[in-house]
Amino acid sequence: MKLTHTFAAAAFTLTAVAAHAASVPAFNLDADVNRALKTFDVPGMAIAIVKDGKVVTAKGYGVRKLGEPAPVDGKTLFEIASNSKAFTAAGLAMLVDQGKLAWDDPVTKHLPGFQMYDSYVTGQMTVRDLLTHRSGLGLGAGDLLWWPSTTFSTDEIIARLRYVKPATSFRASYAYDNLLYIVAGKIIADKAGKPWGEAIQEQILSPLGMTGTKTSVAEMLATSDYSAPHSKINDRIAVVKPMPVPNAVGAVGINTNAEDIARWMTVLLNSGKMDNGKQLFSAQQAAEMWTEQTPMRIREPKPALAATKPNFYAYGLGFQLRDYKGRKIAMHGGALQGFYSTVLMVPEEKLGIAILTNAENSPAMASLYYRILDHYLQVRPSDWIQLYADQEAAAHREELERQGKEHTARAVASKPSLPLASYNGEYEDAWYGKISIREEGGRQVMRFERTPDLSGELEHFQHDTFIVRWRERNFNADAYVTFALNPDGSIERMKMAPISTETDFSYDFRDLNFTPTRHSGAGRNP
The missing domain is CATH 2.40.128.50 (Lipocalin)
Structure with a gap:
């Protein structure tokens, strides 16, 4: 029987998918990670996987510092940047459990001097609003107050919020910010009567046995097992100096390793319950952190990455929420000079994946967590490493071409108006x-x-x-x-x-x- 065009196209698609799946190497975590390190030019990486309350792996790959032999291991520290936001959210959740604040309290109830650009927003901003990226601030607004390392104090940064103009109306849309997590961290510090780092150490890290984790870059550099940051300079990977950010710890203050981040994911996946049976934070607050608070725009991925497009996308309290292959995912990324990280959990599967890297390359992490997800969710595999490598190369070429055209189109003969x-x-x-x-x-x-x-x-x-x-x-x-x-x-x-x-x-x-x-x-x- 002759196939119609529609059925012929469908048959071709299924054949192509089957051929692709057949060409994908069998899942082998060590081989996949080492391939990703080489493909994306990443010196070192740590991986933690937990499943059903057990640590499947917590180990390192590659080297801590380019040009030196010391390997990354399960105890090697990495800056995890914005994955620190979940710790700040959990710290506030514990204060809610203790009755010391409520999510919908006005911020001014706990920080009387707090002030936004608009007086109405100042009065209406709640503790919940600090964590949900719907304040009206634009993307990354005010980050130059702490990035790269500045001499502003935390209090100075918070005081300067009143001069940062909003980009949209209050609670009108999602736009990622860091400054309000700095404010959230200040609330935790004030309630504890000690710095954010000491409070998080006492209230979260110590109870969970996260003994290697540090709450400042200075503390990390004082240890013997930490990773150096790496960035691209003229498209070549190079060691760069660390970027201390003691004034922004509520947003980016945690430095941790594979073994400790596995403990953190385990308690999150167990609704706040620790190994000793006690609740670090209540199941009610655990659910609140993973409840959608602010809708996020779903962007159309490139055709080769179409399977990564979610059906829903939102921000909770310290976590991004989305779906993949019919499962809800709670995740977050982190980026600081020379370090990228991802922490991802699938509550229905009791599965947690953390990837810590000492280079600025998000495709390396995405290719691996999709590879690991496909394996544990038992879905048809894709060669995510190759797919992401191709997309990264194409996007970089396009950007260089765009810049080249912009440079060529300039008025070469023009001169400044003034000496x-x-x-x-x-x-x-x-x-x-x-x-x-x-x-x-x-x-x-x-x-x-x-x-x-x-x-x-x-x-x-x-x-x-x-x-x-x-x-x-x-x-x-x-x-x-x-x-x-x-x-x-x-x-x-x-x-x-x-x-x-x-x-x-x-x-x-x-x-x-x-x-x-x-x-x-x-x-x-x-």
Whole structure:
């Protein structure tokens, strides 16, 4: 019988899928991880898997530091960045259990000096709102107050929230932020009468036996078994210096290892119950943390990754919530300079997967957790490592091509409106504060006053737009710097924007609006 076009297409698709499945190597965790390390140029990684209350694996792969032989093991510490948010959420959940606060208490009840840009939002913001990314702040708004390492204190960061303008209406939509988790961490510290790190150590880490976990980069560096951070510089992996963030611990403060993160996932999957039968936090609060609070936009993946598209996507309290192959997943990612991590749990299967890496590469983690998920959920396997490698390479090529076209299209013959010296001086933004532009060694150098590592040379791009090339090349965050002039030729303001779409959103240059200070040397064209 002759097949119709529809049936022929279906038959071809099934044949192609079957052929792909047949070509996928059999699941072998060690082989898969080592392949991912090589494919994505990641020096070291730690993997923890728990299933049905048992630790299946908690071990390391690769090396702690490129160029040195010391291997990653189950006790090697990694910065896990935003996977710390779950610890802050759990700390607040414990305070709810103790009756010391309620999720829907106004923040001002516990932090009387708390203030947002809008007075209405200040009064209406609840403890729950601090954790759910629906405050109206834009993506990563205000992150330059702590990223890269700054000299602002936690209290200074919280005080400067009142100057950060919202991007949307209060509770109107999801936009990921870090500053409000810093506020949440401050509540925990105030209730405990001690710093966030000490409170989390006493209330969560010690009861769970997470004896290796540290709550600051300084503590991690004082141990003998920790991983060095690695970033790409000109597309080549390199060791970079750690980025201490003691002022942002409520959002990014945990440094842990495979063995300890396995204990954390076990108690989460057991609704807060510890091995001794006691509740770290109640089952009611465990459920609350994994209950959808803020809807998240579902984006269409590239065709090769179509199977990763969720049917629902939302943020809970310290966790992203979605589905895969009919199962609910609670997960989160973490990124700091030189470190990426993922913690993922499938409650229905009592399955937890944690991947800690010492490089900035999310496809390496995604390819592995889908590989592990497919194995434990017993679904048709895909060669996720190859699929993600192909997508990463294609996306990077597209970005380089886009930048190339932008560079070619610029007005090459244009010149700045003013002599270069006229752009020198101090500029101030309402929430960040001051930066300076001065001549140093014959070059114009921009410096962020409260961010020691954020300095770079300006080069002319076109008209009154320059590019700042940061001296710390691992930032991968070079930015456009554009000046606007008043009618009399003096400088009215200066704005910034990242050059690359691959720049981490925490370099929120787009939110800055600098104006010359009264003592600025910026002036008119004589």
